[in-house]
Amino acid sequence: MNNLLVAENVSKKYGDFTALNQLSIEVPKQxxxxxxxxxxxxxxxxxxxxxxxxxxxxGKVWLDNEPLQAHHIQYIGYLPEERGLYKSMKVGEQVLYLAQLKGLSKAEAKKRLKFWFERLEIGDWWNKKIQELSKGMAQKIQFIVTVLHRPKLLIFDEPFSGFDPVNANLIRDEILKLRDEGATILFSTHRMESVEELCDYMALIHKSNKLLDGKVSTIKKQFKSNTYEVGIEVGEAAVFKNLLQEKFQFEETFFHSIHHDLQLNIKIKEAHTQNDLLQFLMAHGRINHFKEVIPSVSDIFIKTITSHA
Amino acid sequence: MRNLKLIILREYLARVRNKTFVIMTFLSPIIMVCMIVLVAYLSNLNSDDSKIIAIHDENNTFYKEFPSTDNITYLDYSSLPIEVALDSIEKKDYYGLLFFPKSEDNQYLSNHVEFFANKAPGISFISDIEGKISTVLTNKELQQRGVDVNEINNSKTNVNLQIENFSGEETSKLSNYVKMFFGGAAGYLLMMFIIIYGNMVMRSVIEEKTNRIIEVIISSVKPMQLMIGKILGTSFAGITQFAIWIFFGGILLFTVTTVFGIDLQASAPVSPTQMDAGSQEEIQKIILDILNLPLAKLIFCFLIYFIGGYFLYSSVYAAIGAAVDNETDTQQFMFPIIVPLMLGIYVGFFSVISDPHGVVSTVFSYIPLTSPVVMLMRIPFGVAWWEILLSMAILVLSIFVLVWVAAKIYRVGILMYGKKPTYKELYRWMKY
Incomplete structure (x- = not known):
């Protein structure tokens, strides 16, 4: 199996409230x-x-093909949504303590810390207390705490909330680097842009149920509606529209353009291909813009949730 | 196990390095010693203070019955009219004036002697004077009825009951006070320790919640481990503090008393007038009493109940800390901690002292929340081993139950933010 994390029919109730209902998920390695x-x-x-x-x-959870056990904690790095550090503890001491709790020896933790402090250019913070640092600085420390023990699985709960844009970019780059070095990353977020930007796979959970999951590109293919965004310059707009109506569905749309053209979303019916549309368009005017409309994650999210409401 | 050690060490260092802790550790012995010295000094000062009392006696018979002593000087103002006498003592700032109205009837006099004073006199002074007047009036009454007072005085016998226990050792009558003192001190110390360090545990839990570090930590360690590590680490800090107090307090007390030469005996409750020939013997008996106390038993039990009581209560403190978001919200949950502790102390100081093996004392020395305090107070009065072991067994059992319950609340509570839970909700958390 090439999955690092597998969850099978996981359910959890808090009193009468169902938090998770029969959730199954497979997270491929790397x-x-x-x-x-x-x-x-x-x-x-x-x-x-x-x-x-x-x-x-x-329900059951497997990590690296083993049923989840206590010692797996050291293979997981977790950045919770509610995160913080001991305010009155010194940076170096604090990170060492947290790293040792994850199973690292003191010497090893020190060595790795030096590496990270140099990588993020924060070497001189060792003896500072967290309360002396700015929020952005503390966030860097928090990130180091999460990744220092080189976990196989990194879990980020709303990783970019609370980070300033500079740090958010830095963290994003580091996350990609860690993935390339072999880590598997699990994201939890309600911010669609970051999923669009980073994720290979996704799962959509709503009211404790999983609504869909899979490869992001596959899901997008499922949700595309064979619609094309077209910018075209024609002689008589009304005449062109009448002709177009006979063969295709369309609606007017708007996008930024430097031309004075007709802007349309054209949907191809099943009998046709996009080449048929192109040929039709070429015969009637000058094409400035032709692009398939790919649904954004946000569109998919809203569409799925409203259809289940 | 390794993690538990790490947690204990961190908690210990966090407590010990805390500025308030450091200041309190080194300031408290100084404050204590200063207070002892001050009390000793003041009580020395007080005993030097002598009072002058004027007597206005319209019968002219009582003045000679009030001989002046070291502390009180009596002056005869009977010749002056009462208004002048009062005026005069007010001007001269005497302590007061004792007024005997004209009467041959001792019964009448017993209710009509008056004492005039600017400041309300102390209770001990009043009972002192009342005693004297009563003796004088009684003697006078006896004389009037033709009874020979000397005969009565000579026939009085002074009873001094010699108390021995069954093994034949003599104990002093003060023995019960010695037992009370040792038991009371142990119980009181235990209560203070629980309140001070239990609060520290609670604050430390709240701190982790408000710093939002808690979830980072419990993704590495079990909440139960964290809670126990916290309780142990804090208790070690407490023991350190106590050790430093005893050490420095001892040195300071020794230095101060030798340097300033203040006689601490003077502040002891036994006043010099009571120190007659027999008192030397009495002191020796008290020392013997202390040595005769089941000291080994007392120390052993003190340690067990100390640790047990602390564990029992601090797990409750930890659960409370987990249930709330900030310290001000803890008030509503303090009730279940303070009430049993106070109850223990009250039962100890009222029931145990009047009847150490009565029903109330016995029952409360088995109930786990009060047993550490009450049993510690009972032990100096002699409690059978089986009773102690039974009470300890109940205590240990309830520690397991309570730590388990507290851990359940703790586990859920540390991840809950933003709402003040009710008791009902806490109960629900136990079932999650």
Whole structure:
């Protein structure tokens, strides 16, 4: 099996409230997997189950083909949504303490810390207390704490909330680097742009149920509607539209253009291909713009959730 | 195990390095010693203070019955009219004036003697004077009825009951006070320790919650481990503090008393007038009493109940810390901690002292929340081993139950933000 993390029919209830209902997910090795869902969907509950903070009522979780066990904690790096550090503890001491809790020896932790402090150019913070640092600085430390023990699985719960743009970019680059070095990354977020940007796979959770999951590109193919965005210059717009109507569905749209053209979203019916559309367009005017409309993750998210409402 | 050690070490260092902790550790012995010295100094000062009391006696018979002593000087103001006498003592700033109205009837006099004073006199002074007047009036009454007072005085016998236990050792009558003192001190110390260090545990839990570091940590260690590490680390800090207090307090007390030569005996409750010939013997008996106390038993039990009581309560403190977001919200949950502790102390100081083996004392020395305090107070009065072991067994058992319950609340509570939970909700958390 090439999956690092597998969850099978995981359920969790808090009293009468169902937080997760029969969730199954497979996270391939060395991928970036995004768990999407509105607030309260059950993302954090699922992540806490992987971290063994909460136990599932039913269902099983495997990490690297082994049933989840206590010692797996050292293979997981977790950046929770609610995150912070001891304010009155010195940076170096604090990171060493947290690294040792993850199973590193003191000497090894020190060595790796030096590396990270140089990589993020924060070497002179060792003896500072967290309360003396700015928020952005503390965020860097928090990130180091998460990755220092070189986990196989990195879990980020809303990683970019609270980070300033500079740090967010830095963290994003580091996440990609870690993936290239062999780590698998699990994202939980309700910010669609970051999924669009980073994730290879995604799962959508809504009200404790999984609505869809799979490769991001595959999902997008499923959701595309064979619609093309077209910018075309024609002689008589009304005449052209009448002709177009006979063969295709269309609606007017708007996008930024330097030309004075007709801007349309044209949907191809099943009998046709995009080449048929192009040929038709070429016969009637000058094409400035031709692009397939690929649904954004955000579109898919809203569409799926409203269709289940 | 390795993680538990790391947590204990971190908690210990965090407590010990805390500025308030350091200041309190080194300031407290100084404050304590200063207070002892001050009390000793003041009580020395007080005993030098002598009072002058004027007597206005319209019968002219009582003045000679009030001989002046070291502390009180009596002056005869009977010749002056009462208004002038009062005026005069007010001007001269005497302590007061004792007024005997004209009467041959001792019964009448017993209710009509008056004492005039600017400042309300102390209770001990009043009972002192009342005693004297009563003796004088009684003697006078006896004389009037033709009874020979000397005969009565000579026939009085002074009883001094010699108390021995069954093994034949003599104990002093003060023995019960010695037992009370040792038991009370142990119980009180335990209560203070629980409140001070239990609060520290609670604050440390709240700190982790408000710093939002808690989830980072419990993704590495079990909440139960974190809670126990916290309780142990804090208790070690407490023991360190106590050790430093005893060490420095001892040195300071020794230095101060030798340098300033203040006689601490003077502040002891036994006043010099009571120190007659028999008192030397009495002191020796007290020392013997202390040595006769089951000291080994007391120390052993103190350690067990100390550790047990602390564990029991601090797990509750930890659960409370986990349930709330900030320290001000803790008030509503303090009730279940303070009430049993106070109950323990009250039962100890009222029931145990009047009847150490009565039903109330016995029952409360088995109930786990009060047993550390109450049993510690009972032990100096002699408690059978089986009773102690039974009470300890109940305590240990309830520690396991309570730590388990607290851990459940703790586990859920540390991840809950933003709402003040009710008792009902805490109960629900236990089932998650």
């Amino acid at each position: 991928s970036i997997f995004g768990i999407l869902g509105p607030n309260g969907a059950g993302k954090t509950t699922f992540i806490r189950i992987i971290n063994q903070i909460t136990m599932p009522d039913t």
